[in-house]
Amino acid sequence: MSNTPATDEARQKSNRKVAALCVAFFCGMVGMAYAAVPLYTLFCQVTGYGGTTQRVTQYSDRVLDRDITIRFDANTAGGVPWKFAPVDRSITVxxxxxAQAHYTATNMAARPTGGxxxxxxTPETxxxxxxxxxxxxxxxxTLAAGETMDMPVIFFVDPDIVDVPExxxxxxITLSYTMFPIDKEAPATTGSIDRSTVTTTNTEADVGG
Known part of the structure; x- marks a missing residue:
């Protein structure tokens, strides 16, 4: 039995709908892939997941009569020819x-390089x-050949931390930085770092309980 023109037209419309859905699905998956990194980064920044620190614009409005020691750690990933280290290994605040702490970075290469x-x-929570x-x-x-730069960080520990049972x-608390080359994609969060590509230039990463 031969197909009628109406049947052929209906089949063509159906095929076009399927094709359009496939294209839409493919574009959606591509869009989700591009959005995954910034969304995951935002999630980490809001929740502190994976040890991600918070960025704020206001200083703390209260100070507790309780000391906490902040230790500092510095690492460089492959492709960053820098000597990168904290000025002080720890401070107590x-x-x-x-508080303000300082790191220094020196470009050991004979050309400008970026990081x-x-x-x-840690602890991540x-x-x-x-x-x-x-x-x-x-x-x-970006550092010029042989250039050394002072790299400060201003921070505080939220007093609400004492209300968290764990x-x-x-x-x-240990604050750890890893410097990656800017011509390569750095991880979305440092909760998990491929240590096979990281060189430790200064380690003081044990955590007090």
Missing amino acids: KIGET RATFNV AGAYFNKVECFCFTDT LKNVKT
């Missing part, structure tokens, strides 16, 4: 007190309470 710092803290007001990690950095007895 009051919870809620605004982008990713960061996290403290990330939601470690607030940065200013940080070199907010922007990419964190109320924490006495030490």
Whole structure:
């Protein structure tokens, strides 16, 4: 039995709908792939997941009479010919007190090179309470051949940390940075770093309980 023109037209319309749905699905998947990294980064920044610290614009409005020690760690990933390290290995501050620490970076190459710092803290659950007001990690950095740069970070530990059962007895937080080349994609969060590509230039990463 031969197909009528009406049947052929209906089949063509159906095929066009299927094709359109396939294209829409493909475009949607591509869009989700591109959106996944920034959305995941935003999620980490809001929740502190994976030890991601918080970025704030205001200082703490209260300071507790309780000390906490902040230790500093620095690493460089493959492709960053920098000597990168904290000026001080640790400082002790009051919870809620605004403090400033300094890192330094020296470009050991004979040409300008750029770096982008990713960061996290341990214990990871403290990330939601470690607030940065200013940080070199907010922007990419380019150093001329042989140039050394001072890289400050201004931060405070949110006093609300003492109300969290698993964190109320924490006495030490380690702030860790890894410098990646800016011509390569850095991880969305530093909760999981491929250590096979990372060189530790200064480690002081043990955590007090």
